[in-house]
Amino acid sequence: MPTTVTVLTQDNCAWCEQAKAILQDISATQPLSIEEIELTSEHGRDLAISHGVVFAPGILLDGQLFSYGRPSEKKLRRRLK
Structure with missing residues (x-):
């Protein structure tokens, strides 16, 4: 069963874009x-x-x-394993 990830974002937020990119990358394998x-x-x-x-x-x-x-890709990947 997939993990449900909710991302609270706002316009013109570089960290939001970074978080979405990290999650898209992770979703390729999980x-x-x-x-x-x-x-x-x-x-x-x-x-x-x-x-x-x-x-x-x-x-x-x-x-x-x-x-x-600011999202931590390493921490997020570790938690999602």
Whole structure:
């Protein structure tokens, strides 16, 4: 069963683009279900508040906070194994 990855993003966010690129790369070898949600949307704000996401990108793995801010590819790959 694929891991559900939710990425809370915002416009003009270099770290958001980096997070999406890392996840696309990982998805080539691991089954991921990636959902991107705009942080400024009502749903995005609700998720950010409930999970303690301070700024973009917020990354949730199967509904649990993994990280926010600059993504660590090494840490993300390790967690997804």
